[in-house]
Amino acid sequence: MEQTATAPEVLDFERCYTAVQSRDRRFDGVFYTAVRSTGIYCRPSCPARTPASRNVSFHRTAAAAQAAGYRACKRCLPDATPGSPDWNLAATVAGRAMRLISDGVVDREGVEGLATRLGYTSRHLSRLLTTELGAGPLALARTQRAQTARALVESTTLSLADVAFAAGFSSVRQFNDTMLEVYAATPSELRGRRNGGKAEATGAIELRIAVRTPFRGSALLDFLAARAIPGIEVAEVRADGSGWYARTLDLPHGPGVARVELADVGGVGSSYVPLRLTLDDLRDTTAALARMRALLDADADPVAVDSHLAADPVLRPLVERRPGLRVPGHVDGAEIAVRAVLGQQVTVVAARTAAARLVASHGRPIATATDGLTHLFPDAATIAAMSPEDFKMPRARGRALIGMSAALASGELVLDRGPDRADLRRALIALPGIGPWTADYIALRALGHPDIWLPTDVGVRNALARHDVAVTPETWAPWRSYALLHLWTSLEG
Secondary structure, three states: OOOOOOOOOOOOHHHHHHHHHOOOOOHHOEEEEOOOOEEEEEOOOOOOOOOOOHEEEEOOOOOHHHHOOOOOOOOOOOOOOOOOOOOHHHOOOOHHHHHHHHHHHHHHHHHHHHHHHHOOOOEEEEEEEEHOOOOHHHHHHHHHHHHHHHHHHHHHHOOHHHHHHHHHOOHHHHHHHHHHHHOOOOOOHHHOOOOOOOOOOOEEEEEEEEEEOOOOOEHHHHHHHOOOOOEEEEEEEEEOOOOOEEEEEEEOOEEEEEEEEEEEEEEEEEEEEEEEEEEEEHHHHHHHHHHHHHHHOOOOOOOHHHHHHOOOOOOHHHHHHHHOOOHHHHHHHHHHHHHHHHHOOOOOOHHEEEEEHHHHHEEEEEEEEEEEEEEOOOHHHHHHHHOOHHOOOHHHHHHHHHHHHHHHHOOOOOOOOOHHHHHHHHHHHOOOOOOOOHHHHHHHHHHHHHHHHHHHHHHHHHHOOOOOOOOOOOHHHOOOHHHHHHHHHOOOO
16 A cells, blocks of 8 residues: 655754764764764764764764765774664654564565565655665665674674675675675674674574663563563563563574563663574574564663653653663564453453463474473464364454454464554454454554553553542653553552
């Protein structure tokens, strides 16, 4: 379906230059600074001497800076930053394209596949992205591959040939040429600069996910741990609130397992979440990394969110108690949709039990079990072939679950981060047995929607009942999803 594109946002030169002068780390990943006199591009917080204003230009993506002839700064590593929060906030075609490119769609399906998912011709999409982001889909995908490759070169002991294919390059020669052009260094030279790679188990790689701080990792861990389904998820919470979470991943070329270490990080700036991936096929590295970034809400701007919500007297004490709270995303839209239906009108514990029963009876075993992870969640086609009597729930809900799964299996309903949010909500509500709460909860978790409000949710009602003053959720926009998480977590004490 053809959609109307929004006008591209023009970067304000004075605002950007002020951020560069103050080395404001909040803008890392939001824009990039290109310096004509050196031929390099940097993150706004680069510690190098601030260039004269006459020598700089600003770009919304690293790909745009590279297309203009600039190379990445070796000092500040501008590609090792969180992504722009604008992609989740506005959810424009450009933002949806960026999320799909990060997932490796161009590498797997080409520009035509990306364009089809977004409802455009490839020519029109290329023109739109070039206008809004300064680079077309091929250039954006190329930058994504280079960024993934650099991280693998510098942080793993994988052979350079394995790195090339894990990052999505079609040949070692293409890999070498791209790395030399982007970083002014060969892969061997980049590896020589590292501080020593970690020895890894077969198929396992250690990476880091960049996040803006403050980062409330303990709250994110608690949320995931309370809902962890045996066989596909496991979590451990330590006495200080830190811990780890691991789960299986259903990836394009085979199964995988991801494990993240989560802890609270204060201050204003950026930090990293350690990530270990164990993959059947290294070509799935990009997709696995993108899905775990979505799970952690890694591109959020906590300073902007917290300052906006703290203006409300009801939310202020909650924000002060848990700064940097994230909205838990998900690694698989179809899975979270099924879990949302299983959770209709029941407690979190009951929903978890129902999901565990489904995994035990219809989950797909993985060959290499680790951390007690033994299965992938059942795919939509498997659930669509079941009978309503197979579920220990009201028959109407079982029929709703089967109908939604059939729509997912046929491709009529797609729950990656590519579809238009409003169109997807309408499609979900049009399905029998799928109401506004379920559709919005799916948008919250599967699409990373930052402005979801669930007024009928029992947890929300209980949290608000503690306050004697009237609330006006409309004033919390466009961050009502974060307000929702603050209210939910406030019930925990």
